Amino acid sequence: MSQGPTIDPAALLAEAHAAREQAYAPYSRFRVGAALLCRDGSVVRGCNVENVSYGLSVCAERTAIGNAVVSGQRDFVAIAVATADPSGTPPCGMCRQVLYEFAPELVVIMETQEGSEQISAAELLPKGFGPEDLAPGQE
């Protein structure tokens, strides 16, 4: 596996803010954008997409993952998440699980008053349930 691209947190957050412009959040009015850095250096965007049946709403992090997978990417290096809150927004529990599936070492970048902070998907989901835990043949 190649080492991958250098992470530029400010640039990735800028992409996440651009993605946030597309957010569809008429119910919560809480618009979220995400920018997912892939091993090949490409950046895939996501935004939250809500639904009138509220529970069907999808977070920005998960639309970014789905958007990347459908374009052939599965090897992820970092994800930045942007909201209107200058002190940052951490990924929800469901998104933590989805990020962990593809990359426990994924660097999650959240905005802070000072700039940004980084934490891995595995740190966000301690003792996470991953693909290797689903042993075949167990019932």
Ligand code: THU
């Ligand atoms: N949301 C995200 O898209 N990502 C997060 O990290 C936190 C929450 C969305 C879900 C919903 O559309 C809105 O923000 C309010 O919860």
